[in-house]
Amino acid sequence: MAIWxxxxxxxxxxxxxxxxxxxxxxxxxTAHSMGLGGKGANQSVAAARAGAQVVxxxxxxxxxxxxxERMAAAGVTVDxxxxxxxxxxxxxxxxxxxxxxxIVILRGANxxxxxxxxxxxxxxxxxxxxxxxxxxxxxxxxxxxxxARGLxxxxxxxxxxxxxxxxVLPHVSxxxxxxxxxxxxxxxxxxxxxxxxxxxxxxxxxxxxAEWIETATGTRLHQPAFRVTPVDTTGAGDCFAGVFAAAxxxxxxxxxxxxxxxxxxxxxxxxxGAGDAMPSRDEIADFLARHG
Ligand code: RIB
Numbered sequence: 307m308a309i310w311x312x313x314x315x316x317x318x319x320x321x322x323x324x325x326x327x328x329x330x331x332x333x334x335x336t337a338h339s340m341g342l343g344g345k346g347a348n349q350s351v352a353a354a355r356a357g358a359q360v361v362x363x364x365x366x367x368x369x370x371x372x373x374x375e376r377m378a379a380a381g382v383t384v385d386x387x388x389x390x391x392x393x394x395x396x397x398x399x400x401x402x403x404x405x406x407x408x409i410v411i412l413r414g415a416n417x418x419x420x421x422x423x424x425x426x427x428x429x430x431x432x433x434x435x436x437x438x439x440x441x442x443x444x445x446x447x448x449x450x451x452x453x454a455r456g457l458x459x460x461x462x463x464x465x466x467x468x469x470x471x472x473x474v475l476p477h478v479s480x481x482x483x484x485x486x487x488x489x490x491x492x493x494x495x496x497x498x499x500x501x502x503x504x505x506x507x508x509x510x511x512x513x514x515x516a517e518w519i520e521t522a523t524g525t526r527l528h529q530p531a532f533r534v535t536p537v538d539t540t541g542a543g544d545c546f547a548g549v550f551a552a553a554x555x556x557x558x559x560x561x562x563x564x565x566x567x568x569x570x571x572x573x574x575x576x577x578x579g580a581g582d583a584m585p586s587r588d589e590i591a592d593f594l595a596r597h598g
Contacts, residue, residue: 307555308434309353310457312363312424312448313346314416314441315373315387317396318580320540326400326408335400342376342581343397344416345439345464348541352548352584353437354381356570358555362387363426364442365419370394380584386426392418395441405536405575411465417443424448432456435555437547440470449477458554460508462547463487468494480506482547485514500524506560510546512539516568518560529564532572532597541580546571549590569593 321335342351346364354360360381365388366373373394374384395414401407424444427436428451436452438445439462449459453476460480463471466487475481481504483491488509492499499507500521507519515530536542549570553563570590577583585593 308359308361308430309437309551309555310361310363310427310430310434310452311346311350311353311437312442312444313349313437313439314344314395315347315362315364315366315370315377316344316411316416317370317373317394318343318399318540319396320399320401320538320579323400323402326402326406339578341579342373343399343541344395344581345441345462345541345544346416346437347373347377348544348581348584349437349439349462349548349551350382351377351380351581352545352570352574353552353555355584355586356549356552356566356590357587358552359383361426363424363448364388365390365415365423367391367393367415370415376581380581388419388423390415390418399540401538401540405539407538407540409540411441413441416441419443421447424451427451427455427457430455430457434458435460435551437551438462438474440465440467445470446473446477449474453477460547460551462543463491464543466490475503478504480504480508482508482510482543482550484543485509485511508547508550510543510571512542516546516564518564520560527561527564529561529568532568532593534572534576536575538578538583539575541583542571542575544580545574545584548584565594566590569597
């Protein structure tokens with residue numbers, strides 16, 4: 307089956323800093339690099355490098371040609387990505403010595419394209435998967451179109467906005483959240499995770515591991531995190547989501563998909579960057595062979 311991804315494409319400007327900036331502080335970065343980012347592009351690259359057939363839907367400006375070349379080199383189909391007069395979205399990312407980050411994004415082309423951006427979903431088949439994150443326009447419309455065609459819709463509620471989550475929720479098969487997003491959502495809905503009205507939840511909790519919940523049965527699976535020394539945690543959640551989606555698309559069980567995704571994220575955080583740091587399927591298999 308195929309994975310379609312209506313997702314952001316960003317140019318990430320990454321600054322290494324001694325500590326994360328405080329309000330009013332002027333800080334000197336010790337290094338700067340530019341790489342492929344955007345939660346959407348990161349998930350597409352992660353899924354494609356994990357072996358899935360991935361078609362990316364989205365938009366870039368004239369300055370973003372190299373981002374598409376990089377995604378294509380990772381195996382992502384990018385010929386449906388639109389070009390806009392608006393510049394490519396970008397992110398300023400500060401990474402400290404403990405590998406934690408602060409990210410500020412400018413939406414740019416990600417929100418500039420019209421509804422034709424999700425038109426190619428008309429060619430999707432039942433059983434395919436649609437990935438969505440809260441970094442593009444037309445999330446709810448694309449989710450509804452995909453749901454009507456029998457696609458599984460996996461939504462990453464990041465950056466977290468309650469209104470955006472509520473709009474897509476009726477069409478979502480798998481809701482992906484980090485620990486903070488899960489807490490915000492359950493507080494806002496006034497319910498436990500098992501009562502969130504979606505069939506499945508995927509909750510990543512950094513070094514505390516990840517869990518998968520099937521709400522109809524109350525089944526909960528927990529996957530511990532593999533112990534590694536991170537250098538940059540940017541995009542780790544995207545890596546987890548993309549590899550989990552690829553494994554499920556291949557027919558793996560939720561438990562096997564969680565394990566692969568945890569291994570992939572463990573590799574990814576030991577490398578600098580976001581989209582450029584996604585591991586291949588062979589690297590994931592090799593890591594799992596070495597870590598039991
Ligand atoms: O999740 C990490 C991503 O968030 C970065 O690559 C940045 O572009 C922002 O979208």
